[in-house]
Amino acid sequence: MEQGTGSNPSLADQAAELTLTLKVTTLLLNAVSMEEPVKALVGRVADLCHGAAVVYDADGAIVESSGEAPTRLIWNEVAASHATDQEFSIGRWHLRTRTVALHDGVHVLAIGTRSEDLLPRLGDVLLDTAERMLAAVNGIQHGASLRDRRDNAHVLATLQDGVLPSREHRHWGRLAQYKFPSYVPLRALEAAAPGGESATEAHVQRLIDSAKSFGVALLVSIRRLDQETPATISAVIPAAGRAEAWLNQVAQTLTVGTSAPFGALAETPAAFREAEMALEIARSRARSFAADAGPATATEIVRLDEVDLATWLLSQVDGQQLLARMRPILHELRGADTLHATLVTYLALDQNITATAQAMFVHANTIRYRLGKIEELFGEPVTSAAFVTNLYLCLQSPVLGRQRALGHQHDVAAGG
Secondary structure, three states: OHHHHHHHHHHHHHHHHHHHHHHHHHHHHHHHOOOOHHHHHHHHHHHHOOEEEEEEEOOOOEEEEEOOOOHHHHHHHHHOOOOOEEEEEEOOEEEEEEEEEEOOEEEEEEEEEOOOOHHHHHHHHHHHHHHHHHHHHHHHHHHHHHHHHHHHHHHHHHHHHOOOHHHHHHHHHHHHOOOOOOOOOEEEEEEEOHHHOOOOHHHHHHHHHHHHHHOOOOEEEEEOOOOOOOOEEEEEEEOOOOHHHHHHHHOOOOEEEEOOOEOOHHHHHHHHHHHHHHHHHHHHHHHHHHHHHOHHHOOOEEEHHHOOHHHHHHHHOOHHHHHHHHHHHHHHOOOOHHHHHHHHHHHHOOOOHHHHHHHHOOOHHHHHHHHHHHHHHHOOOOOOHHHHHHHHHHHHHHHHHHHHHHHHHHHHHOOO
């Protein structure tokens, strides 16, 4: 009898704990079905502890919070320790934290209350249950995100393969699912990681996240021709709204080429050929700028509808044939590095002798002397339109790189 009597409190405690766990689980489980489940979950945890709840990412940024707890001070305490679970006080706030591993990285869940006796009774149950719910929500969202990515890439592949004009209305309906306005002009886009690296899923996810923040509709996927060629990113975006501002942001980290705007979905395959051409031009410009201003600045964006006639003509010619035609002109400058640099700067500054002298930190007469030597080399006056045109076509890439480098130096000097 004494043994049975002694065991009754333990059974009662277990029953009470189970009842509390079920109650907390039921209350938190309802949050999973909400439109914003993480926000709803954090709000209910805060209500249950009559205080506050916060979810931080691994860098301390607040993912979601509810209540008036000192969130920055809490994170400072968390960051100062590597413990998975922590318990501490800040002023009148009593706090418990837990580090949790989710699909999208490590997060920290913090709960706080001004009631001194609440966390000893409820803290473990709240943290355990909230951790499981966060993992469930994160898993659901991760799965949904993967399905969306697959569907998104499938729609893009269908457009790249070509659609019949008679079926365009059906495909516009599918685009509407990705927030594309009906029959808005589009751009095809090809993007490459700088330095010849392959584009990765991380690049794609950053594009998706940034497009969402700009409110830009996006179809996107990785494009890999073969194992030897670095993968690039293919995408379709609207040619309207905030898409242009978004493109400029993308070009800060990726080299980008886009087609001219197009309105018929049947034109998508041709638009991607334009985007590939624009990407090659952008890569060439980025390499030239990197050679002049350093690799840290080696990204570029080229919209094919905005390139000048000379650039467009050069992009249409076979590279080997073009090099063969350029070789006799470039041969004359081989070994004459000073003359080559002078000519490139002179062309980059619209044949302005004074500006060229200032950019090269020499006297204007020195530039005139060098231009005279160039005229002797080629037997042509530098005032000849035909001669200057031929020189520009041969030296366009370094000329554009020099133009951009000079503009960059001006911006730095001006504090821009």
